[in-house]
Amino acid sequence: MIELVNIKKGFGDKIILPDVSAVMETGKVNLIIGSSGSGKTVMMKCMVGLMPVDEGKILYDNRDFTNMTEHEKKEVRQQIGMLFQGSALFDSMTVEENVMFPLEMFGKGSQKEKRNRVMECLERVQLKDAAKKYPAEISGGMKKRVGIARAIVLNPKYLFCDEPNSGLDPQTSLLIDKLIKELTLEYNITTVINTHDMNTVMESGDHIVYMYKGRKQWEGSNKDIIFSKDEKLNDFIFASDFLRDAKEMRQMEMFQSQDWRNKLKKD
Amino acid sequence: MLKGMFSRPENMRMFWKEFMRQCVDIGIGSLGIVLIISMFMGGVTTLQIAYQLVSPVIPKSTIAQIVRDTIILEFAPTLTCIVLAGVVGSKIASELGNMRVSEQIDAQEIMGINTKGYLIMPKILAAIIMIPCLIAIAGFLGIWGGQKAGELGGILSAEQYWQGLRQDFRAYNIFFALFKAFVFAFIIASVPSYYGYNVQGGALEIGKASTSAVVVTCVLILFMDYLLAALLL
Numbered sequence: 169m170i171e172l173v174n175i176k177k178g179f180g181d182k183i184i185l186p187d188v189s190a191v192m193e194t195g196k197v198n199l200i201i202g203s204s205g206s207g208k209t210v211m212m213k214c215m216v217g218l219m220p221v222d223e224g225k226i227l228y229d230n231r232d233f234t235n236m237t238e239h240e241k242k243e244v245r246q247q248i249g250m251l252f253q254g255s256a257l258f259d260s261m262t263v264e265e266n267v268m269f270p271l272e273m274f275g276k277g278s279q280k281e282k283r284n285r286v287m288e289c290l291e292r293v294q295l296k297d298a299a300k301k302y303p304a305e306i307s308g309g310m311k312k313r314v315g316i317a318r319a320i321v322l323n324p325k326y327l328f329c330d331e332p333n334s335g336l337d338p339q340t341s342l343l344i345d346k347l348i349k350e351l352t353l354e355y356n357i358t359t360v361i362n363t364h365d366m367n368t369v370m371e372s373g374d375h376i377v378y379m380y381k382g383r384k385q386w387e388g389s390n391k392d393i394i395f396s397k398d399e400k401l402n403d404f405i406f407a408s409d410f411l412r413d414a415k416e417m418r419q420m421e422m423f424q425s426q427d428w429r430n431k432l433k434k435d
Numbered sequence: 436m437l438k439g440m441f442s443r444p445e446n447m448r449m450f451w452k453e454f455m456r457q458c459v460d461i462g463i464g465s466l467g468i469v470l471i472i473s474m475f476m477g478g479v480t481t482l483q484i485a486y487q488l489v490s491p492v493i494p495k496s497t498i499a500q501i502v503r504d505t506i507i508l509e510f511a512p513t514l515t516c517i518v519l520a521g522v523v524g525s526k527i528a529s530e531l532g533n534m535r536v537s538e539q540i541d542a543q544e545i546m547g548i549n550t551k552g553y554l555i556m557p558k559i560l561a562a563i564i565m566i567p568c569l570i571a572i573a574g575f576l577g578i579w580g581g582q583k584a585g586e587l588g589g590i591l592s593a594e595q596y597w598q599g600l601r602q603d604f605r606a607y608n609i610f611f612a613l614f615k616a617f618v619f620a621f622i623i624a625s626v627p628s629y630y631g632y633n634v635q636g637g638a639l640e641i642g643k644a645s646t647s648a649v650v651v652t653c654v655l656i657l658f659m660d661y662l663l664a665a666l667l668l
């Protein structure tokens with residue numbers, strides 16, 4: 169579980185996150201959604217400590233991450249896997265070496281075991297064929313997937329993905345969502361994802377935080393979102409006619425199930 | 436900046452691998468240019484000294500003696516390092532700058548790696564070991580180039596040159612040259628590392644950082660050159 173307690177962050181006199189509190193739950197896919205420039209990446213970088221927060225605390229399973237010594241921070245970080253928005257692959261290394269890097273640095277076991285693990289991860293993101301290529305020789309979507317493979321290779325306890333499926337086709341995008349969800353459940357990971365992909369939101373949003381101009385505007389699950397009355401959220405999620413139709417259809421479906429009618433009555 | 440650099444590496448084997456990569460990069464990578472400039476440097480020195488020493492009372496071998504000392508004391512270490520500041524310095528600054536801008540440094544930081552120790556330290560160590568070697572090579576080749584130029588220009592024969600080289604030779608000069616080499620090597624690796632590691636912004640800033648790194652490195656080398664000459668000679 170990762171808790172953000174009254175996080176404040178600005179650059180110079182421009183305040184990006186005025187006061188954010190949120191909880192990222194263990195064993196769930198936690199989504200941070202919001203339009204471009206709403207501060208998702210900044211929030212994630214504050215969470216992992218790449219950007220120091222101006223005020224507030226970040227707790228990793230009740231351990232105060234913000235006030236840890238360098239040494240303690242390092243220990244927590246070895247349990248973190250992160251995918252960057254721009255992939256951040258090491259361009260002097262091949263795909264295989266990129267995924268191998270964290271294993272070589274911190275992993276135990278023989279060279280053969282490590283190589284098998286790398287291949288296993290590349291298999292999961294369907295990139296076994298590209299193992300010997302350099303980052304400059306693969307597409308943007310492939311880079312994302314290599315980034316994911318690199319983030320999961322050490323079996324992290326906390327997984328951060330900054331827009332894992334932007335730049336991917338819908339099919340691959342679904343595959344990545346499924347992979348992240350599977351891993352989260354399988355290893356009971358605390359997963360945090362930044363996204364504005366509606367498929368991800370509806371398919372794997374166990375817990376969603378909607379950011380609007382640096383503030384937490386709404387919080388809930390993908391089921392709640394269908395019936396949410398929050399105007400800004402609705403404008404954001406159901407932006408097109410197509411999506412509005414889909415929403416109505418989903419609402420109808422849900423009305424037909426008994427517990428949802430009961431829930432609505434209570435509201 | 437300095438504090439994080441000297442902590443124990445997370446993984447000695449990876450540190451060693453990176454160190455060897457840098458040694459190859461810096462040493463082998465700039466060998467070609469060092470070979471070329473040192474030969475020409477020696478040749479030109481001989482020609483110009485011969486041009487200035489026209490008195491019949493001074494033996495020809497004195498030319499070789501002056502060439503030797505000029506090359507060992509000044510040209511091999513300083514001139515070579517000024518060129519290396521451009522070749523190696525800009526490479527270090529842009530490599531680190533690119534890693535910073537494309538978040539590769541952040542990615543390593545997140546893994547729990549001390550990036551200053553892992554990225555900068557091997558570069559400095561590699562420079563401190565490889566650059567003095569390059570300078571030694573530059574010294575030998577410069578003197579050899581001087582001899583060839585003297586012969587080709589009909590200024591002095593090989594025997595006269597060798598005789599001149601042995602006249603009044605002081606081993607201290609070699610020590611001084613190598614000491615300068617170590618100091619310059621440290622500057623060549625550390626100043627561009629600092630500029631590259633701390634780049635903020637995009638591709639444009641990498642170029643700017645790389646230019647400033649080279650300029651500052653060159654000025655520092657010249658300044659240290661003066662300071663060391665004033666203190667140690």
Ligand SMILES: Nc1ncnc2c1ncn2[C@@H]1O[C@H](COP(=O)(O)OP(=O)(O)OP(=O)(O)O)[C@@H](O)[C@H]1O
Nearest residue numbers: 179184202203204205206207208209210211253364
């Ligand atoms: N290093 C920085 N220095 C100054 N301002 C920054 C910095 N990083 C981000 N910002 C500002 O913070 C705001 C939020 O940026 P952020 O990258 O978090 O957006 P985002 O929600 O991730 O958007 P996107 O969906 O497009 O990735 C932007 O207005 C941006 O200009």
Ligand SMILES: [Mg+2]
Nearest residue numbers: 208209253330
């Ligand atoms: Mg972003």
